[in-house]
Amino acid sequence: MPRLLLIEDDPETAKAITAEFADAGFDVTWAASGIEGLDQARAGQADVIVVDRLLPGMDGLTIVEAVRKDRLRTPVLVLSALGAVDDRVRGLRAGGDDYLTKPFQLVELVARIEALLRRPGESRDTKLRVGPLELDLIGRSARRGDRSIGLLPREFRLLEYMMQRKDQVLTRAMLLEEVWNYKFVPRTNLVDVHMGRLRHKVDEPNEAPMIHSVRGVGFVLRAPA
Amino acid sequence: MRLPDFTRTTTFRGAVAVAGMFAIYMLLLFAVIYWQTGRYLMARSDAVVKMQARVFAAASADERLIAVDQLLQQDPRGVQHAGLFAPDGRRIAGNLARVPPELTVDGPAQAALVPVGPNGAGTQVVRAAAHSVPGGGVLVIGRAVDETMQIDEIVGGTLTLGLIPAFCLSVAAGMLLSIRAQRRVAQVNLSVQRIVAGDLHQRLPLRGVDDPFDKLATIVNGMLERIEALVQEIAGVGDDIAHDLRTPLTRVRVALERGRANARTLEESQAVIDRAILGLDQSLAIVTALLRIAEIEHSQRVAGFGAVALADLLREVCDLYEPIAEDKGITLAVEISARPTVRADRDLLFEAVANLVDNAVKFTPKGGAVRLSLRDGDGEAVVRISDTGPGISEQERDQVLRRFYRADPSRQTRGVGLGLSLVAAIVKLHGFRLTITPGPGFVAEIAGPQPQ
Numbered sequence: 001m002p003r004l005l006l007i008e009d010d011p012e013t014a015k016a017i018t019a020e021f022a023d024a025g026f027d028v029t030w031a032a033s034g035i036e037g038l039d040q041a042r043a044g045q046a047d048v049i050v051v052d053r054l055l056p057g058m059d060g061l062t063i064v065e066a067v068r069k070d071r072l073r074t075p076v077l078v079l080s081a082l083g084a085v086d087d088r089v090r091g092l093r094a095g096g097d098d099y100l101t102k103p104f105q106l107v108e109l110v111a112r113i114e115a116l117l118r119r120p121g122e123s124r125d126t127k128l129r130v131g132p133l134e135l136d137l138i139g140r141s142a143r144r145g146d147r148s149i150g151l152l153p154r155e156f157r158l159l160e161y162m163m164q165r166k167d168q169v170l171t172r173a174m175l176l177e178e179v180w181n182y183k184f185v186p187r188t189n190l191v192d193v194h195m196g197r198l199r200h201k202v203d204e205p206n207e208a209p210m211i212h213s214v215r216g217v218g219f220v221l222r223a224p225a
Numbered sequence: 226m227r228l229p230d231f232t233r234t235t236t237f238r239g240a241v242a243v244a245g246m247f248a249i250y251m252l253l254l255f256a257v258i259y260w261q262t263g264r265y266l267m268a269r270s271d272a273v274v275k276m277q278a279r280v281f282a283a284a285s286a287d288e289r290l291i292a293v294d295q296l297l298q299q300d301p302r303g304v305q306h307a308g309l310f311a312p313d314g315r316r317i318a319g320n321l322a323r324v325p326p327e328l329t330v331d332g333p334a335q336a337a338l339v340p341v342g343p344n345g346a347g348t349q350v351v352r353a354a355a356h357s358v359p360g361g362g363v364l365v366i367g368r369a370v371d372e373t374m375q376i377d378e379i380v381g382g383t384l385t386l387g388l389i390p391a392f393c394l395s396v397a398a399g400m401l402l403s404i405r406a407q408r409r410v411a412q413v414n415l416s417v418q419r420i421v422a423g424d425l426h427q428r429l430p431l432r433g434v435d436d437p438f439d440k441l442a443t444i445v446n447g448m449l450e451r452i453e454a455l456v457q458e459i460a461g462v463g464d465d466i467a468h469d470l471r472t473p474l475t476r477v478r479v480a481l482e483r484g485r486a487n488a489r490t491l492e493e494s495q496a497v498i499d500r501a502i503l504g505l506d507q508s509l510a511i512v513t514a515l516l517r518i519a520e521i522e523h524s525q526r527v528a529g530f531g532a533v534a535l536a537d538l539l540r541e542v543c544d545l546y547e548p549i550a551e552d553k554g555i556t557l558a559v560e561i562s563a564r565p566t567v568r569a570d571r572d573l574l575f576e577a578v579a580n581l582v583d584n585a586v587k588f589t590p591k592g593g594a595v596r597l598s599l600r601d602g603d604g605e606a607v608v609r610i611s612d613t614g615p616g617i618s619e620q621e622r623d624q625v626l627r628r629f630y631r632a633d634p635s636r637q638t639r640g641v642g643l644g645l646s647l648v649a650a651i652v653k654l655h656g657f658r659l660t661i662t663p664g665p666g667f668v669a670e671i672a673g674p675q676p677q
Contacts, residue, residue, distance in 0.1 A: 151476075
């Protein structure tokens with residue numbers, strides 16, 4: 001059971017986050033103040049840390065910096081109520097691994113935490129495989145079983161990202177940030193349209209679907225059962 | 226004693242200081258004139274005395290006696306002194322009792338003390354010269370230097386006449402200027418008090434003359450105008466926010482209220498909740514967009530600026546929007562006739578172009594086209610986004626850049642209506658130019674200088 005340390009001063013928010021992560025199978029420790037949170041984080045028991053930036057008497061980034069100074073590599077996600085773009089950069093520079101602006105969807109937070117825990121390591125494989133799906137990173141080609149799939153470069157990038165994170169729920173914002181390097185949420189259903197194209201090519205009508213929509217959250221790539 | 230207020234102003238103090246310096250300068254000037262004139266007159270007097278002594282001594286004995294007598298008789302002011310002395314020191318003629326002991330015979334003219342008045346009661350300083358007489362004896366010619374006293378009078382008189390009025394005038398001018406300046410300050414203060422009290426229409430009074438005070442007032446008035454415009458804008462934005470937030474929030478409230486009363490099954494409840502979440506997300510999107518615009522408008526972030534290759538950026542935007550355009554049956558094309566780079570924040574510029582393309586795709590009907598083009602126009606890189614949609618009218622053009630304005634009055638198109646103001650804010654931050662041309666279709670251009 002992954003252990004999550006939540007450093008958040010608002011009890012109501014903390015309660016909702018704790019419940020959501022408990023449902024997702026996490027063991028959550030809640031620290032209501034920065035000092036308590038820093039002690040817990042330094043103890044090194046957590047697998048992943050969620051820290052609010054605005055804590056009474058302390059900036060959440062101070063905790064991140066202190067943890068990194070102790071050479072702890074625990075992944076950290078920084079939460080912030082500030083709607084500033086530069087804050088994101090500052091948060092990541094301080095040693096945070098991801099950044100989420102309040103108010104956020106709980107499912108978005110869970111998806112990101114799971115992504116942090118299952119971050120793909122440095123892989124030397126030149127071929128990615130998920131079930132019958134195979135992606136040749138050198139030859140830039142894709143096939144499903146015996147069928148060759150013709151992909152545009154942007155579709156290739158998207159599929160590569162999803163195959164590296166099979167069985168993980170990927171939110172629209174995550175895809176935009178990581179695949180398109182897009183720092184804001186556009187108003188139109190961009191991701192859905194791109195995903196529709198890719199799905200059309202990967203899952204033919206007579207095949208078992210591999211790309212699934214997760215209602216209200218995003219998408220997931222799974223090997224057919 | 227407490228001095229009047231105006232004496233404490235810098236204008237007045239400056240005037241007094243200038244007057245004082247002027248007075249010192251005058252005194253020095255007059256001292257030099259006095260000294261120079263005195264020296265000149267004395268030298269002339271000395272020359273006369275010396276010449277008379279020499280000429281008289283050179284004459285015959287009889288002529289010499291007559292000359293001495295005449296010299297003394299033709300002297301109504303009593304400044305002439307003369308004495309002809311025998312070799313044994315006895316006086317032969319003249320009004321001097323003896324040879325003044327200070328004099329050297331045949332030497333230069335110099336100052337000597339001679340007795341004057343009845344019975345030689347007083348003494349007088351004269352310039353005198355002694356000359357030896359052929360055949361023995363000494364001739365002394367002296368002249369009282371009363372010219373220096375006259376100069377004293379003249380110089381002193383002129384000094385009093387010139388200096389005192391000049392000094393008084395300076396001080397008076399200082400007082401006048403100081404009082405005038407204080408009056409202007411008082412007027413300005415009155416206006417400022419009204420502005421502070423909330424009357425932003427108030428402006429500083431102008432005299433219509435070309436003085437520093439007027440210039441300053443003009444500058445401040447310009448600033449006040451800008452502040453007034455900003456305050457009004459903020460007030461307008463506040464109204465807009467209230468309006469645009471009220472709509473989705475009202476929907477949420479209504480949906481929840483009806484759902485609580487009517488939902489019978491779990492599915493019905495979830496449908497209500499989904500609608501409520503959608504409404505809240507819309508409200509949050511408005512707030513987020515506003516915060517972003519405010520952030521961009523007030524940021525000085527040039528740290529993230531670098532060379533941005535516009536051709537690549539346009540291709541990426543196109544790549545992002547191609548599927549959507551295709552789904553809608555719209556042609557999306559990029560025409561690149563130059564490959565300029567600009568100094569910019571890549572993410573923000575991408576956002577601006579993406580927003581314009583997003584809009585274009587949204588408003589262009591099926592079968593239409595959206596075109597992105599990049600060209601070099603007089604050293605400026607020009608990005609142009611045009612579509613075959615309905616475009617906007619000339620009147621709408623300025624309004625469209627204002628926050629929350631949507632060309633669609635029925636507000637049926639999705640979106641928050643902040644896109645164009647966001648683009649405007651980003652373009653302004655870069656110091657680039659945004660032009661929106663009315664019809665046919667919607668044409669937007671972003672022009673930025675290329676670094677040399």
